Amino acid sequence: xxxxxxxxxxxxxxxxxxxxxxxxxxxxxxxxxxxxxxxxxxxxxxxxxxxxxxxxxxxxxxxxxxxxxxxxxxxxxxxxxxxxxxxxxxxxxxxxxxxxxxxxxxxxxxxxxxxxxxxxxxxxxxxxxxxxxxxxxxxxxxxxxxxxxxxxxxxxxxxxxxxxxxxxxxxxxxxxxxxxxxxxxxxxxxxxxxxxxxxxxxxxxxxxxxxxxxxxxxxxxxxxxxxxxxxxxxxxxxxxxxxxxxxxxxxxxxxxxxxxxxxxxxxxxxxxxxxxxxxxxxxxxxxxxxxxxxxxxxxxxxxxxxxxxxxxxxxxxxxxxxxxx
Numbered sequence: 001x002x003x004x005x006x007x008x009x010x011x012x013x014x015x016x017x018x019x020x021x022x023x024x025x026x027x028x029x030x031x032x033x034x035x036x037x038x039x040x041x042x043x044x045x046x047x048x049x050x051x052x053x054x055x056x057x058x059x060x061x062x063x064x065x066x067x068x069x070x071x072x073x074x075x076x077x078x079x080x081x082x083x084x085x086x087x088x089x090x091x092x093x094x095x096x097x098x099x100x101x102x103x104x105x106x107x108x109x110x111x112x113x114x115x116x117x118x119x120x121x122x123x124x125x126x127x128x129x130x131x132x133x134x135x136x137x138x139x140x141x142x143x144x145x146x147x148x149x150x151x152x153x154x155x156x157x158x159x160x161x162x163x164x165x166x167x168x169x170x171x172x173x174x175x176x177x178x179x180x181x182x183x184x185x186x187x188x189x190x191x192x193x194x195x196x197x198x199x200x201x202x203x204x205x206x207x208x209x210x211x212x213x214x215x216x217x218x219x220x221x222x223x224x225x226x227x228x229x230x231x232x233x234x235x236x237x238x239x240x241x242x243x244x245x246x247x248x249x250x251x252x253x254x255x256x257x258x259x260x261x262x263x264x265x266x267x268x269x270x271x272x273x274x275x276x277x278x279x280x281x282x283x284x285x286x287x288x289x290x291x292x293x294x295x296x297x298x299x300x301x302x303x304x305x306x307x308x309x310x311x312x313x314x315x316x317x318x319x320x321x322x323x324x325x
Contacts, residue, residue, distance in 0.1 A: 019160065025179040031091045035176050038085050044171035047077060077171055084172040087120055087165050095180035096143065100316070102281065103150050103189035106131075109158045109182050110145035113138055121167040127158050148184075153277070153320045156184045187316045190285060191278035192229070196269070198262040198297075226250055262305070263287075264297040265322075277319050284319070288312040298322050 023035045040048060051074045058066030092114035101107050111125065115138045123144060126132035130146040146161060164175035228237060228248035236250045263283055270276035280296070287294045288307070295305035296315045299322075303315055 019177055019179075023177060023179065025181050027095045027181050029093045029178060029180065031088050031093070031176055033085075033089065036085060036088055036174055037176065038081065038172055038174040041166050041170060041173040043166075044077070044173075047073070047171050051077070076169065080169045080171055083168050084165070084174045086118075087122075087167045088163070088174050088176070090116055090118065091120060092116070093163070093178065093180065095182050096145075098182060098184040100185040100187060100313075100320075101150060102187045103153050105150060106147040107150050107156055107184045107186065108145045108147045109161070109184065110143050111161070111163075111178075111180065113142050113144060115140055115142075120165070122165045124164050124166075126162045126164070127160070130158065150186045153186050153188045153274075155321075156186055158182060158184070185317065185320055187320045188274065188277040188281040190282035191275065193269075193279045193282055195283045195286060196263070196267065196279075197294075198264045198267055261287075261292065262295045262297055265299065266297075273324055277322060281316060281319050284312060284315045299324075 023029075029035070051070050054066060054073065055070035058064070058070055094112040094114070096110035096112055098107060098109050109127075109130075113120075113123070113135075120138040121136070123135040123138060124132060125135075125144045125146055127146045127148075130148045132146050133144050135142060135144050144163075146158065148156060148158065150156060160177040160179050162175055162177055164173055166173045226249065228250045238249050238251050241247075241249050263280055265276055265280060268276040268279050270279055284294070284296070288309075288311075291307055293305045293307050294315075296303040296318060298318055301318065301322075303311075303318060
């Protein structure tokens with residue numbers, strides 16, 4: 001590690017420790033002079049340089065009108081300082097729990113803003129590596145967020161979010177760095193595949209081998225037609241319907257499934273672990289839509305068969321946080 005890298009790493013750690021003391025992590029926060037910073041913006045620095053140039057020009061030529069212009073411009077800069085600070089001061093912030101998404105989808109972290117009796121202007125929320133959002137005006141309550149493009153499964157921490165404003169003249173920027181203890185969950189990216197159901201002898205005592213009327217996608221009996229999905233086998237295309245001018249449609253086959261079935265990681269086809277987890281994620285979503293009782297086997301971990309949104313969330317969460325031991 002070079003000297004510059006060590007210095008940069010030391011500075012980042014010092015900055016993070018200082019911010020944790022100055023603005024401690026909390027799910028709710030009220031902005032005031034203790035957690036707000038104000039500094040000239042890029043436009044403000046150019047504006048100050050222009051004021052200095054005009055002042056030097058008026059002093060050199062002893063022109064009172066030019067000096068008065070320099071004083072007037074600088075006075076506007078000074079007067080805008082309390083207005084810029086007051087635009088954010090007193091604003092109440094509250095974290096919103098982010099919804100879990102699949103890898104490849106945007107994960108949005110939101111803040112709930114309470115303005116109080118004052119109208120706020122020009123609110124900008126940004127974060128490193130995220131797409132920020134802008135709110136022109138806030139009169140009472142509203143939400144503002146940042147979106148991260150997810151690349152891999154697991155927990156995603158956004159780091160500190162930067163809330164800023166350059167109102168009223170754009171010469172100064174008032175900002176704060178927020179840690180509202182938000183964390184988002186990213187599921188594996190679903191991968192289109194056939195549902196691979198395992199025998200229910202894993203379930204142990206108390207389970208039944210009876211079959212149910214519920215069905216899932218398979219290759220036994222033709223159930224109907226549906227729009228063609230890119231990447232499907234040409235054998236599934238209903239060519240007779242194509243010849244009649246109905247466009248590309250696929251045959252949909254259905255197979256009876258047990259009343260309680262299992263999805264197992266070790267028996268799921270795939271070259272890599274991430275590919276098998278992605279296939280399982282797709283199968284869990286499909287079985288949940290069909291309201292089938294299904295269980296999940298991830299190595300030593302076992303999730304008993306069930307159905308419903310809570311059961312689906314438990315299975316997807318287990319897939320997202322699975323670690324190959």
